[in-house]
Amino acid sequence: MKINKFFALGGVVGPILFIVMTSYFGSIRLGYNHMHQFISELGATGTANAQLMNFAGFIPSGILIAVFGISLLMVLKKQKYAAIGSASIIFFGLGILVDGFFSCDAGCPEAGSMENMIHNAVAPIAFLAAIVGTGLLGFSFKRTPAFYSLWKYSIFTCFISFVSLLALLASLESRMFTGLWQRLLLLSIFLWCGIVGLRIFKLGNNKKP
Incomplete structure (x- = not known):
């Protein structure tokens, strides 16, 4: 099914685009520190190049990742937990x-404008959705021949991203290494999206999972 193969590549292109844009706009933002600052600060209201970011x-990137989630749903829709x-991955992309x-x-303060409050409410839910999604899909992959080789990796991704989220939350008061933990969290999920997206693309629906 060609459309599903195309959708699956959203898991590759979306994360790459996000990483490239974050790296670029972070490099041209005066005084920006990837280790300690949120990625969202690059798109913060009223800041330089925010609209471009x-x-x-x-x-x-969010659209592409959500589309990747749709490809997963199309392939694994017959399995309850996989669905x-x-x-959850679709929700992550939409977040x-x-x-x-x-x-x-x-x-990116805790309190602020209504827009700021919406942003701060959506972000942690989106992160949790991605973490839960990789975990549930990992257990589903264990029972799916076409994805069996990825089940342990998926559980590992769930664990690493969850630990990174806990470390991120613990750093919020001091804002020390907050950016590092956020990037480790996203990198673990993005890498998973890319690997699984490529697997779906190669399968091309020629094999039934």
């Missing part, structure tokens, strides 16, 4: 999309 980074996991439309205030 949002409309070239957050929004298209829930796939829906990135929404956070591109609703930017945080400068510095």
Whole structure:
């Protein structure tokens, strides 16, 4: 099914686009520190190149990752937990999309404008959705021949991303290494999206999972 193969590549292109845009706009933002600052600060309301980061980074990347989640759902729709996991990945992508439309205030404070509050409410839910999604899909992959080789890796991704999220939350008060933990969290999930997306693309629905 060609459309499903195309959708699966969203798991590859979306994360690459997000990483490239984050790296670029971070490099041209005076004083920006990837180790300690949120990625969302690059798209914060009223800051330099914020709209470009949002409309070239957050929004298209979110759409592509959600489309990748749809490809998972199309392949694994007959399995209950896989369907829930796939829906969680779709939600993760949509969360990135929404956070591109609703930017945080400068510095991404806990309190602020309504837009900032929406951004701060959506982001952790999106992260949790991705973590839960990789875990549920990992257990589903264990029972799916075409994806069996990825089940342990998926569980490992779930564990690493969850630990990174806990470390991120623990760093919020000091803002020390907050950016590092957020990047480790996203990198683990993005790498998983790319690997699974390529697997679906190669299968091309020629084999039934």
